[in-house]
Amino acid sequence: MTVIQYVLAIFILFFITDLFTGGTNTTSDAILWILAELVNHPAAFKKLREEIDSVVGTERLVDEEDIPNLPYFQACVKEAMRLNPPVPLFDRICGENCKLGGYDIPKGITMIMNAYSIMRDPKIFENPNDFIPERFLTEQDTAKGQNLQVYVPFGGGRRMCPGTNMTSSLINCSVTAMVQCFDWKVLGGDGADGSKVNMDSKSGVVKTMAKPFMAIPVLHSNLFSA
């Protein structure tokens, strides 16, 4: 093996490792958080199912082409990702001396962006800790790219997550199917009747659930053979 082949092999190995480590848990965590928010907000779950039924019908599963016609679904995903970004922290190295929010930031320093607190900032979002998908349905918020500075579950700029589109496809197909086909009976949850998913997260640099989300999927409509 020549040196160039060796370097190339290492590069490919790191590239694939990057994609796997960056793309597996993050996507499954995102799907869990989105479903958990919907289960904890039955009115939103019902409204979402009604939207899907009216746009797609009750005879087939949602597919990728239906997504632009499901604005409430898109708003639910955005709102759940705003509240529960699977990657709440990411970093940048400052390229030149600058001033940010009144602070002097010297060149070369590593800064940590806190996407979690940016997206729960009460100066930006009204009732920031509440699940209100409708906030993403206003005309200005549905515009593509709107809120780039404040809606950052995938980071931003040139180093923004390259897996955004792939992840969105996975989320779109799986979450819509989970809403179309099943009702969810939470096991050992919070609340007087134990029907609420516990939304605490583990401490750490990724946002994962502190307690496992356990629920029985009760068949609502079997569309998998359609």
Ligand code: HEM
């Ligand atoms: C819900 C799922 C995901 C979330 C929330 C997420 C979030 C993020 C965030 C916040 C960053 C840092 C961006 C920045 O610094 O501005 C990032 C980087 C990255 N993500 Fe994702 N990601 C997800 C899925 C994926 C998938 C599916 C892949 C690959 C197939 C992937 C691959 C990567 C890679 C390689 C980077 C590093 C990019 C760079 O440094 O230039 N991610 N991701």
